[in-house]
Amino acid sequence: MDVFAAVVTLLLIMDPLGNILLFLSVLKSVAPERRRIVLIREILLAYGVLLAFLFIGRYILQFLRLEQETISIAGGIVLFLIALRMIFGSEGGMFGDDKLEGEPFLVPLAIPFLAGPSTLAALLLLERSAPGHTGALLIALTIAWAISAGILLSSTFFYRILRERGLVAMERLMGMLLVMVSVQMLLNGLRAFLSK
Numbered sequence: 001m002d003v004f005a006a007v008v009t010l011l012l013i014m015d016p017l018g019n020i021l022l023f024l025s026v027l028k029s030v031a032p033e034r035r036r037i038v039l040i041r042e043i044l045l046a047y048g049v050l051l052a053f054l055f056i057g058r059y060i061l062q063f064l065r066l067e068q069e070t071i072s073i074a075g076g077i078v079l080f081l082i083a084l085r086m087i088f089g090s091e092g093g094m095f096g097d098d099k100l101e102g103e104p105f106l107v108p109l110a111i112p113f114l115a116g117p118s119t120l121a122a123l124l125l126l127e128r129s130a131p132g133h134t135g136a137l138l139i140a141l142t143i144a145w146a147i148s149a150g151i152l153l154s155s156t157f158f159y160r161i162l163r164e165r166g167l168v169a170m171e172r173l174m175g176m177l178l179v180m181v182s183v184q185m186l187l188n189g190l191r192a193f194l195s196k
Contacts, residue, residue, distance in 0.1 A: 001130035006140035007147075009126070012178050013079065013119050014144060016151035018086055018171030020158055022113055030103050036153075038103055043149045045106055046114035050123065050141055053115075054134070057124045068128045069196075072189030075121030079182030082118050086175030089168075114148065125185065 027035045061071065126137055151158065162170065 001126070001133040001136045001140075003136050003140045003143075006126055006137060007143045009122060009181055010119065010141060010144035011147055012174055012181060013082075013116075013122050014114055014148045015086065015171065015174050015178075016148035017158065017162075017167060018174055019113050019148075019152065020155045020167055021164065023109060023152055023155055024159060026104055026109060034103065039109075039153060039155075042104065042106070042109035043114065043145075043152060046110040047145050047149075049111060049115040050119065050145065051138075053120050054123050054127065054138065054141060057120070058127060061124065061128075068125070069189045069193040071121060071124050071128065072185050072192065075118065075125055076182045076184075076186030076189060078121060079118045079178060079185060082116075083175045083178035083182055086178065087172050114145075114152075 023039070027038065030038050123137070123141065126140075127134065130137070159167065
């Protein structure tokens with residue numbers, strides 16, 4: 001397994017730069033002295049979810065009798081839709097016009113912003129495409145998570161430098177790269193299915 005490729009793929013899907021605005025808007029209703037604590041807690045919860053899925057995801061797939069091709073095609077479609085949303089934006093944000101109030105716990109910061117369905121699907125695909133390389137995938141996941149955590153913990157710094165337009169531009173660039181990753185996942189799944 002190519003650890004670097006796995007890190008880049010997971011980092012693109014986690015999209016920490018694109019999530020800065022979302023994290024800042026959700027944390028706006030949290031008391032300033034609690035923001036960093038809440039952010040660290042949510043980042044650690046996301047890592048726990050990702051680790052759990054890395055180690056028990058294959059058993060879930062076996063229980064549901066899902067094949068690798070199914071996950072590749074479904075993951076490609078989900079990633080493609082997320083990438084389109086990153087490129088073109090969405091009316092009213094991720095949650096429509098509803099405003100989240102109070103301190104977030106697990107949702108929406110840990111799940112789905114960091115440990116979303118596309119990240120979980122990518123983990124399953126990477127794990128299924130390189131059986132027996134769980135250790136390498138664990139390293140890749142940890143590196144991608146640590147980079148994402150560092151960016152999100154420095155979110156106010158990045159916001160001061162890039163401003164909203166810069167962050168939106170970075171998210172759109174990541175969305176373009178993610179479109180290519182999603183199409184490749186879809187093609188890989190279709191190729192594997194048709195060659196059966």
